[in-house]
Amino acid sequence: MAQAVEAIKHTFLDTKKVRDLQRDTVDAVKTSTGMTTDHGTAVLDTDNWLKATDGKSGPGPSLLEDEQARQKIMRFDHERIPERVVHARGAGAHGHFKLHKAIPEFSYAGVLNDTSRTTPIFIRFSTVQGSRGSADTVRDVRGFAVKFYTDEGNWDIVGNNIPVFFIQDAIKFPDIIHAVKPEPQNEIPTGQSAHPSFYDFISLTPESMHMLMWVMSDRAIPRSYRTMQGFGVNTFTLVNKDGERFFVKFHFDPELGVHSLVWDEALKLSGQDPDFHRRDLEAAIRNGAFPRWTFAIQVIPEAQEHDFEFDILDATKIWPEELVPKIPIGEIVLDRMPDEYFPETEQVAFCTSHIVPGVGFSDDPLLQGRNFSYFDTQLSRLGVNWQELPINRPICPVMNFHRDGQMRHRITKGPNYWPNRFGTVPPQADAFKTQGFIQDYPQKIHGVKQRLRSIKFNEHFNQAQLFYNSLSKWEKQHLIDALSFEMNKFDEGDIVDKMIDRLAQIDMELATQVASNAGGTAPKSGKENHGKMSKFLSQTAFPPAKPTIKSRxxxxxxxxxxxxxxxxxxxxxxxxxxxxxxxxxxxxxxxxxxxxxxxxxxxxxxxxxxxxxxxxxxxxxxxxxxxxxxxxxxxxxxxxxxxxxxxxxxxxxxxxxxxxxxxxxxxxxxxxxxxxxxxxxxxxxxxxxxxxxxxxxxxxxxxxxxxxxxxxxxxxxxxxxxxxxxxxxxxxxx
Ligand code: HEM
The missing domain is CATH 3.40.50.880 (Class I glutamine amidotransferase (GATase) domain)
Structure with missing residues (x-):
């Protein structure tokens, strides 16, 4: 679909990262150079392979000696790299973060204290299940991954548009992903969870039920990336100058309000315009309607860790805002599209383990596994030197003794070990101490090794009920319709019945309606619905700041x-x-x-x-x-x-x-x-x-x-x- 847009002149902020990327950016249109090989020699003819000919009867066989032809074909043969094992389809944009409110009481991180700074960011939005070529508007969680290029190093918040996750412990990640991805025997269906494996798995995994409510709600069919909330999901920590530690969750709230497609529309768009979301993002940015989100935090002092009926390190739980209010501290803005998709959006690599001093991890067992997985997966996707790629390299100095490996870019003079007789490139512990900072928080730990979960992790339905109860009437109906649609797609009645039993532990009316629509057995009993609601879970709680038609x-x-x-x-x-x-x-x-x-x-x-x-x-x-x-x-x-x-x-x-x-x-x-x-x-x-x-x-x-x-x-x-x-x-x- 052609999408001519009214061009409004706009400019993006010239951040340190924009300038950094220019070091590796060339403009093919403005270059005065003619075509060359990769090794820089002139290419004379790019249309005809060198042939043997007797000069009379036309060309004979193509000659292997034609280096230019061979190079052209070989370069093409190796253009593809493995797509991401999850979140393969995505769209990215550049922008910046402005801190409006310093938070020295919680963290000494420079990026969270210096309100005069403009911190460059790159965001990649994505779907989880489908492959790179799948459609944008499928029912799925959306990735919301933000790379902050801070003066103290890169900080990645690798979040989603849904604040909870399917599983509590990272060791189950391959299982949930295998279950939701296309069926192993035929690679069907692409980009959809409406198949028996997914429901088989989650009906046997009650910790997934809270997340399932979100995924079956309209949150999983956003109108635009610009109208989604973003959530860091996992519990991180902040440390202040006095060595006090706080648990923290990160939030991004869109200026335009939270807004979704309707299901029939999402289905049609999958065929009519599979690129609907990436097109929308680009059109908005090119029109100068820069997408904006408020950046907010929820904070719990370390001493209050156990004061809640749920475990605050459980990624299948939210921290209800009635209990832990959000504190808005800044704003992120997207104002520039990448110049080239592959080197920027495809090669960008996020890691939950990328944090900056003043931010720390918690014992959230999902986060701990993620901290291993991202770094590991980049090795096979991009190679060991992936952090040197222009889009991934920090804007602050990088200096250490890591060396070699495939595609090493940098040339470093001097020793490659520590300690060395020059005393060069020392670890910075002393500098940290003199500034009054601690890099490794002296956290108390338990003394026994066991494969276990915290006792509070065993409760799976209270917050699923809270979410369902908090929806508006139409949102509830959409959720019921979504489950009915998905479970209509397969005939395994026992899976449907197991799901109905699970739904009955959330709400009897919900379970009864889905059973009727999806051909399951009506539930006889379930868990009593506690009837509690939160004001902050329905999409209706997030209208635009004031009525606007900007970018609509x-x-x-x-x-x-x-x-x-x-x-x-x-x-x-x-x-x-x-x-x-x-x-x-x-x-x-x-x-x-x-x-x-x-x-x-x-x-x-x-x-x-x-x-x-x-x-x-x-x-x-x-x-x-x-x-x-x-x-x-x-x-x-x-x-x-x-x-x-x-x-x-x-x-x-x-x-x-x-x-x-x-x-x-x-x-x-x-x-x-x-x-x-x-x-x-x-x-x-x-x-x-x-x-x-x-x-x-x-x-x-x-x-x-x-x-x-x-x-x-x-x-x-x-x-x-x-x-x-x-x-x-x-x-x-x-
Ligand atoms: C809180 C739960 C999780 C959230 C919010 C989340 C979010 C994301 C996002 C947004 C991406 C896409 C990043 C991009 O745009 O490049 C991603 C990719 C990925 N995630 Fe997660 N994820 C979660 C759990 C996990 C877990 C538990 C694991 C493994 C133990 C995992 C492994 C991966 C891998 C391997 C990728 C592909 C990374 C790449 O190739 O660049 N994720 N995740």
Whole structure:
């Protein structure tokens, strides 16, 4: 799908990492050099292999001696490297971190204390299950991995968009991943957990049930990487100058609020635009709508480790914000796309073991295993010198006696061992001490070796219940629908029944509905639901800071005879709110307005679908007559309605909506002489209309004067799920 975007000039921050990468960046377009081999000699012909010929009857065999041809083929033969064993599909972007609030009381880390710094970052978002070529919008956890290039070394927070994990101990990671990846006998299904192996495993692994609730919720089908929360998941520690230690969890909250696709839309997008999320990220950054997240921490002093009914080192548990409030301390911003995917996004390598002084690990058994796994996997994916790659190397000096190995880049003069007679490159313990810091926190440990888990790790359902109870009505229904969809995909009834029994330990109503939908046996008994709720778990708890249409994608539908003044006024008003506007017409070549002037739409109805947009709007004009008889246009409107998106129409176009959505419950503007705006289930209509003259002051709000103010408000609300709750969606075919 072509996605022309309105180009708005923007600049990225020129950070130390941006400058560092320039050392290894060349611009093929600007170079004055002609083509050369890898060893620098001139290439004369890149189209014809050197052939033996008698000079009369044409070319004979290709000659092995042709070094240039051999090099070209051999280089190509070895272009691929192993994809990541998990999180293979991803998209990355550069940006920076600004600390707003220093936290010396918790940590002496420079990056968490110096508010004057701009710390460069690189983020890679990913799906977990699918291979590199799988679709973006599958139901899956999303990776949210952040590399901070701090002045004290690289710090990686390798998180997800879900705050808990499937398993408690890293030793089970290969099992859960084997179970969720495609079935071993046929490599089916790609990018999906809807298969018996996954449900077999989790029905036998009750610690997975909390995470399962999150994965079956709308969190696992985000609208955009830009509308996801990020969570460090594991428990880390912070140490302050006085040697006091704190447990910490890391959070990223999106400026745009948390917003998801609906399942039918996600399924369709997997085919219509498998690159939906990476395209969205790139479009936003190139348009200057830089994605932003607040960086926040939750902190528990070491002495309070055992004060909770759950174990704070258990990665299948959250720290409810009612008990441990989040402290916002800074902001991350993404403002630059990579110049080349492979050397940056593919070769970036994150390690949970990459922390900076002032940040430490905890005994979280999942984290401890991760600290081994990431470093280890980079060895086979990238080789032993992977930390020298431009995207991975720190911006601060690196100096040690690690040497050699494949693809060693750096040349170091002098000794390669310690101690040496020059006293060169000493360990920095003394320097640390004189600054009053401790590098290795003297943590007390138990004295017996056993394969065991903490007793509190045995409780698996309280927080699964808390999450389920905290969802809005529509979120609960989506979760039930998701489980019903997934378990519809296989016939192993015993697995379904085992799952129903597990679900009954969360909520009887949930289990009963899924059993009915997925053909399982209705549960007879379960665990009592404690009924507790948290205010911070539903997506509805994370609206945008203020209503905005910034970076939202809006389609304006037009056909021959559209009202040009109305179209131009509408477009200008929406652009002033920094929305991304695409005009979709009955063809891409010139569509003529009622005044005779023509425009060239960005796309045409057949070549695009409503799924790629946040909202659809139709200006008035005579085009309405033809559009009302165009099945594809009717489908555009019905599909946007079914996916609960804001829909707007004004002037004659209100009649088009009445044809497309003939539902008694919907109200439309009727009085041709009035500019009153009618908002009904996120469908916004007005007969008479005018547009704001001072476009810089686009007002957004329900009940404000004017069509655009009200339409924009409903776009800003993301979706109108009341349509589902009141049964309107099921009345429309889409
Ligand atoms: C808290 C639970 C976990 C979270 C939040 C998490 C998150 C992530 C993320 C975001 C990535 C992708 C990094 C990138 O974009 O390059 C990743 C990759 C990976 N994870 Fe995890 N993971 C978790 C648990 C584990 C565990 C328990 C293991 C193994 C013991 C593990 C092993 C791996 C491996 C091997 C990769 C591929 C890394 C690469 O090739 O660069 N993960 N994980």
């Amino acid at each position: 994608k809006i389609a304006i539908l037009v056909g021959d005879g559209f009202d040009l003044a109305a179209y131009e006024g509408l477009k200008a008003a929406l652009l002033s709110g920094m929305a991304v506007i695409m005009t979709v017409g009955n063809r891409k070549s010139r569509v003529t307005s009622s005044s005779g002037k023509a425009i060239s739409p960005d796309l045409h109805f057949e070549g695009d679908r409503s799924t790629g947009y946040d909202a659809v709007v139709i200006p008035g004009g005579k085009h309405v007559e033809a559009l009302s008889k165009n099945g594809r246009v009717i489908h555009w409107i019905r599909e946007a309605f079914g996916h609960c998106k804001a829909i707007g129409a004004f002037g004659e176009a209100v009649d088009l909506l009445k044809v497309a959505l003939p539902l008694q419950q919907l109200q439309f503007a009727e009085d041709n002489s009035s500019d009153a705006v009618v908002c009904s289930y996120g469908v916004v209509t007005a007969r008479a209309y005018s547009f704001p003259s001072a476009l810089a002051d686009l007002t957004i709000g329900e009940g404000e004067k004017g069509f655009v103010a009200n339409f924009s408000y409903h776009v800003a609300q993301h979706r109108c799920y009341e349509r589902e709750l009141d049964g309107l969606v099921s009345l429309v075919a889409f």
